[in-house]
Amino acid sequence: MSVLREWKYDMTWKEIEQKIHEKFDNKIIKWFEQNDERIYVDIDPSDMVDFSRFLFEDLQARFITASGVDTPRGGIEILYHFDFYQLPQVFSLRIFVKKPELEIESIAPYIKGAEWIEREIAELLGVKFNNHPNMKHLILPEDWPEGKYPLRRDQ
């Protein structure tokens, strides 16, 4: 019986930062470090799938969850939170989805763990996730009226 740490993430935060900048430098709208451990990066919704696949597949990041926020600025903000196993940093990708279309590509085909949270955001905030593998209600009942979104502020 082993009581020790077996598997280590093999990159440092500096290396990760460098790799992200090498690949996506021109696509980052804003890079904001609130402190050493909390990084928020704004990108365009069209780059989301590439960026998150790069994080998850190439950099071996762990998907934590996504938070959808309805804003008064005519759209919905979605933050995809990632971390890098043993590293303390939480890396949040922020995208702004414009109303009234509210359509983006789903990342669930590549990141299995994102399947539920995308279903939740879809039903609570009314964002359409294209190419989602299993889009149906998660926490609201099946007979929930169409077009009613509990976390929207404009309703």
Next chain:
Amino acid sequence: MSEIIPIGPYHPLQEEPEFFRLHVEGEKVVKLDIEIGYNHRGIEKLAESKSWDQVVFLVERICGICSCSHPAASVNAMEDLGGIEAPERAQYIRTIIAELERIHSHMLWLGLAGHFIGYNTVWMWVWKYREIICDICEKITGNRQSYAMFKVWGVRRDILEEDIPWIKKYLSKLKPALDLFKGAVMDDPVIHARTKGVGVLTTKQAKDYCVVGPTARPSGVAIDVRKDNPYFAYDWVDWDIVVLQEGDVFAKVACRILEMYESVKIIEQCLDKMKPGPIDLNVKELPPGEGIGRTEAPRGEVYHYVRSDGSNFPARYKVRAPSYMNIFSNEVAVVGEKIADAALILAAVDPCYCCTERIVAVDRDKKEERVMKGSDLIRLSQERTEQVRKELGV
């Protein structure tokens, strides 16, 4: 042709109602559908109408078993947003409460797992020794559950110096009990036969499904927020995280038992290292901005995201509980296993499962429907243990 066995949607024994639809061929499980949301309370929406102080109380109501892990993540998020940390003594007290809770939560799960596989003695033992923890919690906080100890930049009650020797003495009673569980569970050939190689979640699957806590660690994924992103007093004390490689139900049991020893270690060190000092900064207002708080609850990482517009209420409050990630991984862990093992595997992620209120078995060919009680699934599992016991001749 596969049959469908619905399990759920609600069990009065534990919270977190879920609904599992097991697709079976003969005795083998071929597919699992999971439905949640039977008890959606809209706490995220409700939090937007509560003041910062009230939010901490509100999130304490999310889970009854790990009642302090949500307030812990909540104060972490607000302190991340505000940018100041709580005083040292408050951090030690918070750590003690969080670890006491981890022990009693793991014990509760161990007892239920024992009940599932027909070891009711383990169940009764666990309930007996869990009292020790509940008594200590009552001494420190005034409550056996839902302690209401956490507040932003502090705790609500101090641990009295004259109580510390009593707590230490009482806690020392727990060690023989832990040895008892370790011996009873880890040296028993029947439990080995029932749990080894059952419900395996590989390292790759654990990473794909992004599972956390004692579902990830037995699969070789060494994540623990207490080590990775230390909060409270976890980097001031000496302890190890428990990582195992097999990923089966046995590894999940072993991981939890070994973690309880580490928790006792942490509590003892905190009690020794605690120095007199302030326990609260009494800051009332939060600036506009956003904050992320995460803690290692007994079931894994709790994640809170909070946004403030400078007012007295959160503009957005997002909660992600560990079972949200862990339950989903059952989809792969249970496939290919026997029905009699399914109850145990679904319980092994500690989702406060037990949602076997009723079972309806539908035979698609015969179009017959037979309705069973939730206890039938436990009976099935217990019969399997009896059978294993006979085969092993013990």
